[in-house]
Amino acid sequence: MLARLGLEPGDEEFYAEQLSGILGHIDRLQQLDTESIPPTAQVVEVANRLREDEPRPCLTQAEALANAPAAVDGSFRVPSIQEEA
Amino acid sequence: MNELTSLTAVQAAKLLREGSTSAVELASAHADRIARLDPSVRAFLRLTPELWKEQAADADRRIKRGEAGPLTGIPIAVKDVLCVKGVETTAGSQILRGFRPPYTGTAVSRLIGAGAVILGVTNCDEFAMGSSTENSSYFPTRNPWDLERVPGGSSGGSAAAVAAGEAMISLGTDTGGSIRQPAALCGVVGMKPTYGRVSRYGLIAFASSLDQIGPFARSVDDAAITLSLMSGHDPLDATSSDRPALDVLNNYAGGVKGMRLGVPREYYDVKGIEPGVKAAVDSAIKVLRDAGAEIVDVTLPHTDYGLAAYYIIAPAECSSNLARFDGVRYGMAEPDAPNITDAYMKTRRRGFGSEVRRRVMLGTYALSSGYYDAYYLKAQKVRTLIKRDFDDAFTKCDAIISATSPTVAFPLGSRTQDPLSMYLCDVLTLGGNLAGLPGISVPCGRSEGLPVGLQVLGPQWGETVVLRVARAYEEASGKRAEVAHVG
Numbered sequence: 001m002l003a004r005l006g007l008e009p010g011d012e013e014f015y016a017e018q019l020s021g022i023l024g025h026i027d028r029l030q031q032l033d034t035e036s037i038p039p040t041a042q043v044v045e046v047a048n049r050l051r052e053d054e055p056r057p058c059l060t061q062a063e064a065l066a067n068a069p070a071a072v073d074g075s076f077r078v079p080s081i082q083e084e085a
Numbered sequence: 086m087n088e089l090t091s092l093t094a095v096q097a098a099k100l101l102r103e104g105s106t107s108a109v110e111l112a113s114a115h116a117d118r119i120a121r122l123d124p125s126v127r128a129f130l131r132l133t134p135e136l137w138k139e140q141a142a143d144a145d146r147r148i149k150r151g152e153a154g155p156l157t158g159i160p161i162a163v164k165d166v167l168c169v170k171g172v173e174t175t176a177g178s179q180i181l182r183g184f185r186p187p188y189t190g191t192a193v194s195r196l197i198g199a200g201a202v203i204l205g206v207t208n209c210d211e212f213a214m215g216s217s218t219e220n221s222s223y224f225p226t227r228n229p230w231d232l233e234r235v236p237g238g239s240s241g242g243s244a245a246a247v248a249a250g251e252a253m254i255s256l257g258t259d260t261g262g263s264i265r266q267p268a269a270l271c272g273v274v275g276m277k278p279t280y281g282r283v284s285r286y287g288l289i290a291f292a293s294s295l296d297q298i299g300p301f302a303r304s305v306d307d308a309a310i311t312l313s314l315m316s317g318h319d320p321l322d323a324t325s326s327d328r329p330a331l332d333v334l335n336n337y338a339g340g341v342k343g344m345r346l347g348v349p350r351e352y353y354d355v356k357g358i359e360p361g362v363k364a365a366v367d368s369a370i371k372v373l374r375d376a377g378a379e380i381v382d383v384t385l386p387h388t389d390y391g392l393a394a395y396y397i398i399a400p401a402e403c404s405s406n407l408a409r410f411d412g413v414r415y416g417m418a419e420p421d422a423p424n425i426t427d428a429y430m431k432t433r434r435r436g437f438g439s440e441v442r443r444r445v446m447l448g449t450y451a452l453s454s455g456y457y458d459a460y461y462l463k464a465q466k467v468r469t470l471i472k473r474d475f476d477d478a479f480t481k482c483d484a485i486i487s488a489t490s491p492t493v494a495f496p497l498g499s500r501t502q503d504p505l506s507m508y509l510c511d512v513l514t515l516g517g518n519l520a521g522l523p524g525i526s527v528p529c530g531r532s533e534g535l536p537v538g539l540q541v542l543g544p545q546w547g548e549t550v551v552l553r554v555a556r557a558y559e560e561a562s563g564k565r566a567e568v569a570h571v572g
Contacts, residue, residue, distance in 0.1 A: 034470070043280055066185070
């Protein structure tokens with residue numbers, strides 16, 4: 001549900017079995033004592049990079065919309081976001 | 086004129102400069118070979134004849150003006166995850182069917198700027214998730230050396246194209262081994278650079294802290310030239326390094342005399358390694374020792390935990406990267422769905438294949454509250470331990486050598502039912518991604534008649550060392566990548 005994957009009936013059992021096998025392998029991580037080990041999110045020395053906030057050329061509106069499945073009045077068309085009451 | 090499709094880029098560039106062939110003739114020879122062989126190999130998803138005709142004619146004009154670089158007029162192929170403006174790019178997925186990028190990614194645009202000629206787009210596992218190219222939503226690619234076997238993956242189309250003589254050079258991406266493993270299985274050279282060496286701008290992201298773009302080629306020199314032309318800082322990728330572009334064209338030909346090459350015992354005796362693969366690696370070690378290298382034992386004690394850490398980190402990153410496929414801005418869509426949740430569900434149900442769904446589920450689970458510490462944070466800490474293993478090993482050696490893949494190319498369909506057995510294909514390569522290291526696979530002989538790859542890993546930013554070992558091995562062993570006789 002969280003990932004909005006739209007599973008079909010029968011999918012759950014199929015994936016549950018495979019994912020249990022994979023998670024069974026992954027559980028070996030719990031054998032390691034990592035209490036004092038810092039996490040690594042990225043491995044090279046690059047830190048936060050900032051740049052001047054200056055306007056630059058970018059895609060035109062037409063280019064940005066060229067791949068849109070549906071566009072209305074120069075905007076992406078989005079299905080209704082709020083549930084009907 | 087089939088000889089034209091067996092040349093290395095260095096050889097072809099010489100012929101182009103001498104005027105004994107032209108870029109148009111070279112590209113046409115490759116297009117003819119593709120037309121003849123690709124119905125069996127199926128390396129290409131799409132061909133780009135208008136593009137290559139124009140680029141080849143441009144290259145010929147440039148050569149005539151005396152302005153040719155080493156890749157001017159060289160026919161290349163590009164993996165279906167690298168955006169080329171106006172050329173359908175789908176990451177091997179149905180969800181991006183019909184997507185024509187409005188811009189070209191940096192790595193490809195640098196090669197185009199250098200005069201390379203793009204023949205077409207190569208097949209890959211969907212969103213680069215896989216080790217056999219069987220997860221492509223279009224069709225599986227075949228190994229040119231044995232059409233009943235896989236080419237490896239995820240960049241299997243790019244590896245197969247170069248092995249079959251359908252392209253002189255190709256580009257792939259490597260997140261856990263997706264360049265090196267198919268290079269090994271197809272008997273060609275494949276290189277993954279240090280994380281940050283090549284800009285990822287214009288690469289459809291899988292796992293952003295691991296992904297790197299790199300070349301396939303039929304010689305170490307060709308791979309080195311291609312990598313050096315792609316590398317260097319790009320303001321459009323904040324993780325690209327501002328170190329100067331890789332200048333390998335001078336000093337990597339120095340040989341291995343006096344170098345210390347580490348053989349990690351955990352890689353040497355990795356579970357499931359085939360005896361024929363081990364024998365080929367043993368011969369390679371002997372060749373390097375005879376060439377003057379000192380072979381030293383090293384240890385990477387957390388190797389057994391690498392796969393587990395990788396299969397948390399990569400799916401976690403992919404689950405956030407793939408959230409952008411919402412059927413609104415591009416790709417497959419359900420515009421008539423009654424509400425947005427329904428639209429997401431329907432789009433992804435139709436658009437994502439089973440491996441992608443599996444990894445999104447795994448990643449979403451590992452990142453969810455209540456499991457974050459036990460899985461994602463734990464995996465990131467283990468990533469630190471794995472990086473430290475490599476740091477320690479590189480105090481004792483200049484480069485690490487091992488098999489690239491524990492096995493040779495396996496039969497189509499033999500691992501698709503068991504995801505874990507497929508994941509184990511990358512057990513010797515994914516450590517290099519977790520630690521951000523440069524690595525290469527070069528052909529080192531055969532087992533059961535099929536190619537075996539030797540992997541060389543170096544410390545971060547140590548591409549020159551890696552290339553030097555690979556080139557010395559290629560020269561001393563005489564085992565150069567060959568073009569397969571298909572069919």
